[in-house]
Structure formats: structure tokens, C-alpha cells
Amino acid sequence: MKSQNYMDLKIPSKSINESFARSAVAAFCLQLDPTIAELADIKTAVSEAVTNCIVHAYNSANGEIYIKSEITDDRVLIVKIRDKGKGIADIKQAMEPLFTTGGEERAGLGFAVMESFMDKVKVTSREGKGTTVTLYKKFFRVTNEKPE
Amino acid sequence: MINTDYQDGVMTVYLSGEIDQHTSKSIRQEIDSRTEALRPNLLCLDFSKVRFMDSSGIGLIMGRFRQMSLIGGRLKITNLPENIDRIVKLSGVQTLGVLK
């Protein structure tokens, strides 16, 4: 999978950046000619991962979030969202639907949403060091097949 | 950011724009303070003008369901655009009987 195009973003962990981050990745993937539904999927999955960095990794304190988006030769969008926050002790448990350490107002559905809206989700983490979430989605439509 | 109307024990909240962790905080505070003041039997959340929602919105729905149960009222969610409907279905909140 050779990378054909990429974009690097580094943003502070401020909740106002959630909207910017998902919109930026969505704009980057426009070159893949996504459907409206595919765009909504990407936005939602990126929003989940970035929000987790802000809320959980850095506990709403200051930190930095790194977002690397790439498009491969075979039209796969790969978005890597990385923090240097507290890390996840038990990844399997964290990814279970409804599991949350976030209290009353959190549904515990972020990972379930990422897994359902993307083709693949990979999580690596080290306690005290940080977490990397990688999202994959393949796009099948080719520009010249698009009916006009 | 949100419009509310109240009639015969029914409080309807018209949500709009994007619901994420950043925006849900003030939406929640506004709904809760109006609910406390008006004490409706039914709280209706209208999503027709919502363009984006992530799991923070599901937390918002579940939290309001809990708040309404505490004061002996009910919660309904209505007019879900297609992309909002997908995440709602995925969350399973419809099993709480909140879909209109």
C-alpha cells in the first residue's frame, strides 16, 4: 500500500478543535469522491477519536493531538490519531460497547461507532505514554464512473 | 442556539447545528434548566435541523432520559435526519422507547 497523498495536523486538545479536525479530514478525503454517507461516516469516526484524546487522554487539560491522514494507491483512507496522554490499560475492555470511565453523560459508544462506520480500527496504547487509533476505509467509486 | 416551546405539559426542544462534546455541554445545561423550571410531562427533542452528531449526542439523549425519569416524565426524540438515525439505531437507545 503505497501512500499517494497525505496530510499532517497537530492541534491542541481543545474541544473547539473537534469540529475543525473532522472537517479537515473530510475535506482531505474529498479527492476520493466519497458519497454523502461516506463523508458522514469519516466525520463521525474522526470526531470520536479526537474527542477521546481531549476527554480521556488529557482529562481536558492541555496536550497535543497528531492527526495523519493518508490515501493509498488502492483508494484506502488511513487516519492515524495519536495522543501523548494517559494511555489505556485494557484496550479490549475499553472497546466494548457501553464501557466508559467518563461518568453519567457518556454513552461509552465511541469505539463502537468507529468500528461500525469504518472498515477497520486499530488501537495501540501504553499507559502513561499515550494512545494511537488508526482508522481505515476503502473507497470504491471511481470518478469517471460517476453518473452525471 | 436552541429553541423551545411549551404547551400542555409538553416541552419541545428544537436542536440545530452540530452536536459533539464541545457543543453538548451548553445544550445540556439549557435543556436541564428549562426542564427544571417547566417540569413537563413529556420532553420532545426535535433533530430535524441537526447536521452532525457523534456519541456525545447519544450521551445527551440517555442523560435527558434519566433526568425525565427522575421527575416522573417521559422523553421522545423526533425527526431524525438519516445520518443521525444511523448512530441512534447503532446505540440501541430506541430500546428505551424514546422514538416517536
Ligand SMILES: Nc1ncnc2c1ncn2[C@@H]1O[C@H](COP(=O)(O)OP(=O)(O)OP(=O)(O)O)[C@@H](O)[C@H]1O
Ligand atoms: N485516547 C484515549 N486515552 C485514554 N483512554 C481512552 C482513550 N480513548 C478511549 N479511552 C478509554 O476508553 C473508554 C471507551 O471509549 P469510548 O469512546 O468507546 O467511550 P466514551 O468516550 O467513554 O463515551 P462516548 O464516546 O460514548 O462519549 C473511555 O471511557 C476511556 O476510558
Ligand SMILES: [Mg+2]
Ligand atoms: Mg468516546
